[in-house]
Amino acid sequence: MTPADDRDLEHGGDDALAAEYVLGVLPGDERLAVARRIEEDAAFSILVGAWEERLSPLNAGYEDVEPPASLKTLVDARLFERPDRKPKPRPSFSESLAFWRGLAGAAVAALAIAIALPFLQPAAVPEAAPRLVASLADDGTDVRYLAVYDGHSGDIGLSHVTGDRAQGRDFELWLIEGNAAPVSLGVVPVGASVHVPVAPAHRQMIASGALFAISLEPEGGSPTGQPTGPVVAAGDLRSI
Amino acid sequence: MTSPRPTSQDITKLIVRVSMKDRAAFDLLYRRTSAKLFGVCLRVLSDRGEAEEALQDVYVKIWTKADRFAVSELSPISWLVAIARNHSIDRIRARRERTTAIDAALEVPDEKPDPEAEAVAGGERDRIHSCLQELEQDRAAAVRAAYLNGDSYAELAERFSVPLNTMRTWLRRSLMKLKECLER
Structure with missing residues (x-):
């Protein structure tokens, strides 16, 4: 391509590049470069999203074709049967880490949940026990957890999205109901995906809409039974 | 498979459940959307064998990336189609230039x-x-x-x-x- 062509192609800039990517016409190497940029550049990924939305009515041009019945078995085998490797509890999270880190701020994560939630009434997959989700974040820190509470087992699954605990300090999980003193649910175990059991006495608090918060505490947890360090993330539970 | 045409809300619920590693929801999502996504792979790749491989990759991606749906503004079906389209297009770009x-x-x-x-x-x-x-x-x-x-x-x-x-x-x-x- 001559320099003159390059100049001409600069017309439209990132928006035109996003459009070309979504249209699908770019050569392979350029596509890969753009795909990487989508991961790293939040502003650019918004342009791509807008083009995906703009052109999505063209999807009606695709006809349904039933895939062979055996195909789902192959998918399941790839995802769930890995005898050579111990299955990771949440393979998605290491992958999505970079993505979440690229997001502008805690508000985005909270908003994401807020966007998804209005659609989520228990219906599609019948399930007796309540399941609740909370995005734990705080504007002042980069600590972010996604909490999923399973009312049936009384277990909170915590996915560590971002933010490291300082050396010699621990994160402690709290349940806060109205103006009452926070109730400790214990120190958050270190790990990308961890579980915290909830005592039966505390389940009612969760069911009635208590807030989750995470504070930074001395190693081993708060010595006083009340939060002593700063709250690094908080969020309320929504049913799914 | 003759399940009724799923609504956008049904699919949204299923995707969010899949993001929490709910396999029953994944099975249901596959049943409801695989014909559409296979249509996409087949149209782009115009090769049945390759489209079948691509569709497997697509559902593996859906399983691992479902949590990203929450931050997309796309309708759930458009989001799924985008995954299938992008993957299929990446595949044809990667293979030798066709005649x-x-x-x-x-x-x-x-x-x-x-x-x-x-x-x-x-x-x-x-x-x-x-x-x-x-x-x-x-x-x-x-x-x-x-x-x-x-x-x-x-x-x-x-x-x-x-x-x-x-x-x-x-x-x-x-x-x-x-x-x-x-x-x-």
Whole structure:
């Protein structure tokens, strides 16, 4: 391509590049470069999203074709049967880490949940026990957890999205109901995906809409039974 | 499989449940969406075996990336189709350049509207079509063919017998006109 062509192609800039990517016409190497940029550049990924939305009515041009019945078995085998490797509890999270880190701020994560939630009434997959989700974040820190509470087992699954605990300090999980003193649910175990059991006495608090918060505490947890360090993330539970 | 056509809300619920590693939801999502996504893979790859491999990859991606759906503003089906399209297009770009003459014969765009799909997409589909009509005819055809078949600039340039950079300039301008029309 001559320099003159390059100049001409600069017309439209990132928006035109996003459009070309979504249209699908770019050569392979350029596509890969753009795909990487989508991961790293939040502003650019918004342009791509807008083009995906703009052109999505063209999807009606695709006809349904039933895939062979055996195909789902192959998918399941790839995802769930890995005898050579111990299955990771949440393979998605290491992958999505970079993505979440690229997001502008805690508000985005909270908003994401807020966007998804209005659609989520228990219906599609019948399930007796309540399941609740909370995005734990705080504007002042980069600590972010996604909490999923399973009312049936009384277990909170915590996915560590971002933010490291300082050396010699621990994160402690709290349940806060109205103006009452926070109730400790214990120190958050270190790990990308961890579980915290909830005592039966505390389940009612969760069911009635208590807030989750995470504070930074001395190693081993708060010595006083009340939060002593700063709250690094908080969020309320929504049913799914 | 003759499950009733799923609503957008049903699919949203399923995707969010999949993001929490709910396998029952994943099974249901597959049942409800695999025909659509296989249609996408097949159209772009125009090879059954390769489309079957691609569809497996697509559902593996859906399983591992479902948590990203929450931050997308796309409708759930559009989000799923985007995964299938992107993956299929990446695959054809990665494979050796095909002989365009054969492809052109295989990939004559099917312009016949599918009544069911048309009903589903509703007014917005009409809107993009009326906007495409504002473009010169061959450019609108190039936009459609590129989107549905995943044609590259090189393939389109050959098909329409214009230099590659001309095709690139055409399509960039056409896309910007299309955007301007859709926002009008």
